[in-house]
Amino acid sequence: MILRAGDMGVLLLGGGLVAALTVYAWGGDRGDTAVIRAAGQVVKTAPLTHAQSVSIDGPLGTTRIEIEPGRARVAADPSPRQLCVKQGWLTLSGQTALCLPNQVSLEIRGRVPAYDTLGY
DSSP: OOOOOOHHHHHHHHHHHHHHHHHHHHHHHHHHHHEEEEEEEEEEEETTTTEEEEEEOSSSSEEEEEEEEOOOOEOOOOOSOOHHHHOBBBBBTTTTTEEGGEEEEEEOOSSSOOOOTTTO
16 A cells, blocks of 8 residues: 555644644643642642742641742652652642642642543
């Protein structure tokens, strides 16, 4: 089977459309607010406009969250595997870091929520 010029054009157009839709659907909006929860309850909502550090107490100890302009992260957590710390900086709406053993979470929210397959 030999591909002709028209076949290549259709393949390139289709590939470009898939790439554009992927960026549009999963790209997400830049976050503008950090929502911090402990034991399922919102304990602080902070704008991502200026630097600050927040300490949240949980069953295992204190979780420290750093907020800088445009981003936030879990800087320290007493959980054994440190998964929420390894998430790194969160910048996009819908991104979340969960410190489940210590029952603390950090979520980034923006004006437009990101597409989430769990929310679909």
